[in-house]
Amino acid sequence: MVQSNKVRLTFKEQMDGFPWTQLMIISLVRFSEPIAFTSLFPYVYFMVNDFHIAPNEAQVSKYSGYLSSSFALCQVLSSFQWGKFADKNGRKPALCFGLIGTSVSLLVLGFSTNFYQALLARSMMGLLNGNVGVLRTVIGEIATQRKHQALAFSTMPLLWQFGCVIGPMIGGYLAYPLADPSRNPPTWFPVFILKLVKKYPYCLPNIVVCCLLLLGLVNAILFLEETHPIHKYRKDYGVEFGDMLKRKLLCIKPKERPWNIQTATVTSDEHTHLLEPETATQAVNDDEDTDTYYSDSDSVPSLEHVLTRRESVALIRTYSLRENTDITEQEEQDAPIASDGCKDSGIWHQIFHTKVFYPISVNFIMSLHLIVYDEFLPVFLAYDLAVKHLPDGSTKLLSKFPWKISGGIGFKPEQTGTLLSTTGMFGCFVVIFIFPIIDRAFDCLTIFRKFVQLYPIMYILVPYVIFLQKDSVPKWITPIYLYFITGLKTLVGAVSFPQIMLLIHNTSPLKYRAVINGATISCSAAARFIGPLIWGWLMSWSQQNDVAWLSWWSLGGISLIALYQSYKIDPIDEDSFGNTDSTASTNDNHDNFSQLEAGTSKNKKRSLMYMGNRSRRVSLPTSRLSTN
Numbered sequence: 001m002v003q004s005n006k007v008r009l010t011f012k013e014q015m016d017g018f019p020w021t022q023l024m025i026i027s028l029v030r031f032s033e034p035i036a037f038t039s040l041f042p043y044v045y046f047m048v049n050d051f052h053i054a055p056n057e058a059q060v061s062k063y064s065g066y067l068s069s070s071f072a073l074c075q076v077l078s079s080f081q082w083g084k085f086a087d088k089n090g091r092k093p094a095l096c097f098g099l100i101g102t103s104v105s106l107l108v109l110g111f112s113t114n115f116y117q118a119l120l121a122r123s124m125m126g127l128l129n130g131n132v133g134v135l136r137t138v139i140g141e142i143a144t145q146r147k148h149q150a151l152a153f154s155t156m157p158l159l160w161q162f163g164c165v166i167g168p169m170i171g172g173y174l175a176y177p178l179a180d181p182s183r184n185p186p187t188w189f190p191v192f193i194l195k196l197v198k199k200y201p202y203c204l205p206n207i208v209v210c211c212l213l214l215l216g217l218v219n220a221i222l223f224l225e226e227t228h229p230i231h232k233y234r235k236d237y238g239v240e241f242g243d244m245l246k247r248k249l250l251c252i253k254p255k256e257r258p259w260n261i262q263t264a265t266v267t268s269d270e271h272t273h274l275l276e277p278e279t280a281t282q283a284v285n286d287d288e289d290t291d292t293y294y295s296d297s298d299s300v301p302s303l304e305h306v307l308t309r310r311e312s313v314a315l316i317r318t319y320s321l322r323e324n325t326d327i328t329e330q331e332e333q334d335a336p337i338a339s340d341g342c343k344d345s346g347i348w349h350q351i352f353h354t355k356v357f358y359p360i361s362v363n364f365i366m367s368l369h370l371i372v373y374d375e376f377l378p379v380f381l382a383y384d385l386a387v388k389h390l391p392d393g394s395t396k397l398l399s400k401f402p403w404k405i406s407g408g409i410g411f412k413p414e415q416t417g418t419l420l421s422t423t424g425m426f427g428c429f430v431v432i433f434i435f436p437i438i439d440r441a442f443d444c445l446t447i448f449r450k451f452v453q454l455y456p457i458m459y460i461l462v463p464y465v466i467f468l469q470k471d472s473v474p475k476w477i478t479p480i481y482l483y484f485i486t487g488l489k490t491l492v493g494a495v496s497f498p499q500i501m502l503l504i505h506n507t508s509p510l511k512y513r514a515v516i517n518g519a520t521i522s523c524s525a526a527a528r529f530i531g532p533l534i535w536g537w538l539m540s541w542s543q544q545n546d547v548a549w550l551s552w553w554s555l556g557g558i559s560l561i562a563l564y565q566s567y568k569i570d571p572i573d574e575d576s577f578g579n580t581d582s583t584a585s586t587n588d589n590h591d592n593f594s595q596l597e598a599g600t601s602k603n604k605k606r607s608l609m610y611m612g613n614r615s616r617r618v619s620l621p622t623s624r625l626s627t628n
Contacts, residue, residue, distance in 0.1 A: 013147070017145065017148070018143075018148050018151070018152075019142045019143055019148070019152070022142050022224070022225060023139070023142060023143070023152060023155060025219060025220070025223045025224050025225075026135065026138060026139065026142070026155070026224070027155055027158075027159055028215075028216055028219045028220075029095055029099070029131075029135070029216045029219060029220045029224065030131075030135055030155070030156065030159045030216075031159050031162055031163065031212075031216065032099070032163075032209070032212040032213045032215070032216040033099075033102065033129075033131060033132075033163070033213075033216075034159060034160045034162070034163020034164065034167060035163045035166050035167040035170065035209050035212055036102055036106055036125075036167070036209045036212075036213060037163065037167065038163050038164050038167030038168050038171070038374075038420065039167040039168065039170045039171035039205050039206070039209050040067075040109075040171060041167075041168055041171060041374065041375070041378045041416065041420060042168050042171040042172035042175065042378055042413040042414070042416040042417040042420070043171050043172070043175035043177065043202060043205075043413045044064050044067065044375075044378065044379070045060055045061075045064060045378065045379045045382040046175070046177035046179060046180065046382070046413060047118065047175075047177070047202055048060050048063045048064050048067070048115065049177070049179050050177055050178045050179055050201070051063075051114055051115040051118070053114075053115040057383070057384070058540050058543045058544050059540050060379065061376060061379045061380075061536050061539045061540050061543070062536045062537055062539075062540040063115065063536075064375065064376070064379050064532075064536060065375070065376075065532035065533055065535065065536020065537070065539075066119065066532075066533070066536065067118060067119060067122050068122070068371070068375045068528065068532035068536075069528075069529045069530075069531075069532045069533040069536070070119050070122045070123045070126070071122040071123065071125050071126040071528070072126060072371070072525045072526070072527075072528030072529035072530075072531075072532070073123075073126065073525070073529040074122075074123045074124075074125075074126030074127040075126035075127075075129075075130075075521070075522070075525030075528070075529075076126075076522050076525040076526045076529055077126075077127065077522075078126065078127045078128070078129075078130055079130045079132075079133055079518050079519075079521035079522040079525055080515070080518045080519050080521075080522045081130070081518075082094055082098070082129075082130020082131075082133065082134060082518055083130065083133050083134070083137075083515045083516075083517060083518015083519065083521070084515060084518065085130075086130075086133075086134045086137065086228075086518070087228075087515060089231070090226050090228045090231035090232075090234070091134050091137060091138050091141075091226060091227050091228055091231075092220065092224055092225075092226045092236070094130065094131070094134045095131050095134055095135070095138075095220055095224070096217060096220055096221060097128070098128065098129040098130055098131035098134070099129075099131070099213050099214075099216055099217040099220065100128075100217065101124070101125070101127070101128020101129050102125055102128065102129045102213055103210045103213045103214060103217075104124065104128070105121050105122070105124035105125035105128060105129075106121070106125070106206040106209055106210045106213070107206060107207070107210055108120065108121035108124060109121035109122065109125075109202070109206055110200060110202055110203035110204070110205070110206030110207060110210075111200050111203050111206075112202070113200075126525070130518065130521065132521050132524075133517040133518040133519075133520060133521035133522075134517070134518075135156070136153075136156070136501060136504075136505065136517045136520075136521075137227075137513055137517045138227050139152050139153055139155065139156070140152075140153075140505045140513065140517075141227035141228075141229075142227060149502055149505070149506075151435075151436060151439065153498045153501045153502050153505070155431075156497070156498065156501065157427070157431055157493060157494045157497050157498060158427075158428060158431035158432065158494070160427075161424045161425075161426075161427030161428045161430075161431060161490065161494060162424065162428055163424070164420055164421065164423065164424030164427060164490075165421045165422075165424035165425050165428070166421070166424075167209070167420075168416065168417040168418075168419075168420035168421050168424070169417050169418070169421040170205045170208055170209060170417075171205045171413070171417060172413045172414045172415075172416055172417020172418065172420075172421075173413075173414055173417060174204040174205040174208060175201065175202050175204070175205055175413055176197055176201045176202075176204075177201060177413065178201055180412070183412075183413075185197050185204075221238040221242075222238055222239070222241060222242030222245065223239065223242045224238075224239075225239060232258065233258045233259060234259065235259040236257075236259075239257065240257075242254075243257070355507050355569075355570055356504060356507040356508050356516060358565055358566075358568045358569045359500055359503040359504045359507060359569055360504060360516075360519070360520050360523055361523075361565050362448075362500055362562050362565045362566055362569070363500050363501075363504065363520060363523065363524055364523045364524060364526070364527045365527070365558060365559070365561050365562040365565065366452075366496075366497070366500065366559075366562050367523075367524035367525075367527040367528055367531075368527035368528070368530060368531040368558060369455070369459075369531065369555045369558045369559050369562075370489075370493065371527065371528040371531050371532065372531040372532060372535045372555055373459075373489065373555065375531075375532050376532070376535060376536070376539055376551075377462070377486075378411070378416045378420070379408075379539070380408050380462070380463075380539070380548070381408050381409055381411035381415075381416060381419075381465075381482075382408055382410070382411050382412075382416065383407045383408025383409075383410070383543070384407055384408065384410050385397075385407055385408065385409055385410050385466070385469055386398040386399060386406045386407030386466075394471065395471070397466070397467070397469065397470060398546075399466050399467065399546070401464075401467055402464075402549075403547065403549070404546045404547070405463050405464075405466055405546065405547065405548040405549050406543055406546040406548055407466065407543070407548075408466070409465060409466060409469055409478065419479075419482055419483070419486060420486070422483065423483065423486040423487055423489075423490050424490070426487050426490055426491075427490040427491075427493075427494050430490065430491050430494040430495065431494050434491075434495070435494060435495055435498070438495060439498075443571060444499040444502055444503055444571070445499070445503075445566065445569060445571050447495060447496065447499050448496045448499040448500065448566055449563060449566050449567070451491075451492045451495050451496045452492065452496055452559065452562060452563050452566070453563060454488060454491075454492050455489075455492060455555075455556065455559035456556035456557075456559055456560060457488070457556075458485055458488045458489055458492075458556075459552045459553060459555045459556035459559070460552070460553060460556055461481075461484075461485055462485060462552045463548050463549040463552050463553075464549075465478065465481055465482060465485075466548075468481055503569060504516070504517070504520055505517075507570075535551055535554075535555075538550070538551045538554070539551045
C-alpha cells in the first residue's frame with residue numbers, strides 16, 4: 001500500500017496562477033483530433049462491408065483491424081521523428097503540420113471507393129500527425145507547477161471525451177451505408193450534396209471533421225504561443241497578426257512579446273570587461289523581482305567587479321536569445337558509458353534504462369487493450385444477432401450461457417454513435433468535477449492502481465450483453481447494461497490516464513522530454529498496431545467458433561499486467577515537488593557552472609565559441625541592463 005504524502009490543497013489554492021489562456025488555445029487544437037479519430041468508429045463495420053473485401057460477415061472485424069493497425073503502424077514510424085522535429089524546429093510548426101496532414105488524410109478516406117484507398121488514407125493519418133506527443137510536451141511546458149500539472153494533463157482525456165461526444169455523432173448520423181437502403185440523407189440537403197453522398201457514402205462526416213481541423217489550425221496559427229525553450233523567442237508572425245486582431249476587433253491589449261522587447265547591444269573585447277562593474281551587478285540584483293519572461297531560476301548569481309570567464313559564459317548562456325543547447329558530435333562521443341552499455345546521454349538509455357521505463361511500459365499496455373475496446377466494441381455490437389427461427393414465429397438465441405457466444409446485437413451506426421456520444425458526455429463530467437477532487441486527495445500511483453482494477457470486471461461483462469436479447473428480457477435493460485459498461489470504462493480511463501502522463505513527464509529529464517514523449521507515443525502506437533491486428537483475427541476466429549467471450553476476457557488479463565507493472569514505478573515525492581522545470585533549470589545551471597570551473601580544454605573551446613574573438617555582439621533584454 002502506497003502511503004500518500006500529498007499536501008492537501010483547497011480548490012482555490014490549486015487554481016491559483018493556473019495557465020488558463022494557453023490551455024484553452026491548446027484545447028481547441030486538440031479538440032478536433034479525437035473527433036477525427038472517433039468519427040470512424042460507428043461506420044467502420046459498414047464501410048468494410050460495402051467494400052466487399054471480407055469473404056463473410058465474421059471476417060469483417062479482421063479487415064476493420066487492418067484499417068486501425070495501418071494507422072498505428074505508421075504512427076510508430078513517425079511519432080519519434082515528429083518529437084525530434086518539435087525539438088529542433090519548435091512545437092507550434094509540428095502541431096500545424098499535423099493538423100494539415102490529418103485534414104488531407106480524412107478527405108482521402110471519405111472519398112475512398114475501395115478498401116486499399118481507405119488503407120492508404122489511414123496510413124497517411126498515422127504518418128502525417130505526431131501531435132499527441134507534442135501536445136503532452138507543450139502542456140508540461142505551460143503548467144510548470146506541480147499543483148497545476150495533474151489538472152493540466154487531465155485536459156487530454158477531457159478533450160478526448162469531448163471528441164467522443166462529437167465524433168461518433170458525426171460519423172453515426174452523417175454516414176449512409178450502401179448496405180442499408182433505409183438510411184438516406186434528408187431531402188432538404190442541397191442537390192449537389194445528395195449526389196455526392198450517393199457516390200461517396202462516407203464523405204460527409206469526413207468533410208465536416210476536416211472543417212473542424214482547419215478551424216483548429218487557424219486558432220493555432222493566430223493564438224498559440226511557442227513553448228520551446230529557445231524558439232519561443234523567435235518572432236511569430238501568426239501571433240503578431242492574432243495580437244492585431246485582438247486590438248482592432250476585441251479592443252484587448254495583448255501582452256508584450258519577447259521578440260518585441262528592445263535589445264541593448266553590448267560589445268565585448270577579450271581585454272575589456274563584458275559590462276561595467278556597477279552596471280553588471282545592479283542589473284542582476286534588480287532583475288530578481290521585476291522580470292516578466294524569466295523565472296527566478298534563470299537569474300545569474302551576483303557578479304564580481306570583473307567578470308570571470310565562467311561568469312561571462314554563464315551570463316551569455318542565460319540571456320542569449322540564440323542559446324545553443326544541442327549536443328555536439330564530439331560531446332556525444334565523449335559521453336560516459338552507462339552500466340547498460342549505452343551512452344549515458346543516449347535516448348535509448350534514457351528510455352529503457354532509467355525510471356521512466358515503467359511508466360512508458362504501463363502506457364503501452366493500457367493503449368493496447370483500450371484501442372481494442374474502442375475499435376471493436378462497435379464492430380461487436382454491429383454483428384447480427386445469432387438466432388434460430390422457430391415454427392411458431394418466435395426466435396431462439398444460438399448462444400448458450402455461459403460459454404457458447406456468437407454474433408452481436410445488430411446495432412446501427414446511429415445507435416452506436418448515440419451510445420459513444422452519451423458516454424463521452426459522462427467522461428466530461430468525470431474530468432471536470434470528479435477528477436479534481438480525487439487528485440487533491442490521493443497521489444498518482446494510488447489513484448491509478450485503485451481504478452485500473454475495474455477494467456477486468458468491465459471486459460468480463462461485455463460479451464454477455466447478447467443474453468439480454470431474449471424475448472423474455474425487457475428491451476430497456478440492454479441500453480442500461482451498455483451504458484454501465486461504457487461509463488465504467490470512461491470513468492477509469494479519464495481518471496487513470498492523466499496519472500500515467502504525469503508520471504512520464506516528471507520522470508523524464510528536461511533535456512529529453514519532447515523526444516521521450518515522442519517515443520512514448522511511438523510505443524503507444526505500436527500497441528495500437530499490435531492490438532487490432534491480433535484481436536481482429538482473434539475476434540473473427542472466436543465468432544466462427546462460438547467463443548466470442550475469449551477476445552474480451554483476454555483483454556481483462558492484459559489490463560492486469562498493467563496493474564502489476566505499476567507496482568514497479570517509484571512514487572513521486574509530492575512534498576518536494578515545486579516548479580519542476582525551474583528545478584531542472586537550476587540543476588542544469590549548476591552543472592554548467594561545475595563543468596566550466598573544471599577548466600578543461602573542451603570547456604575553454606566552448607567559452608571561446610560563446611565569447612567570440614575580439615569583438616562580439618550580445619543581445620540582452622533592456623530590462624536586465626542599467627546602462628550609464
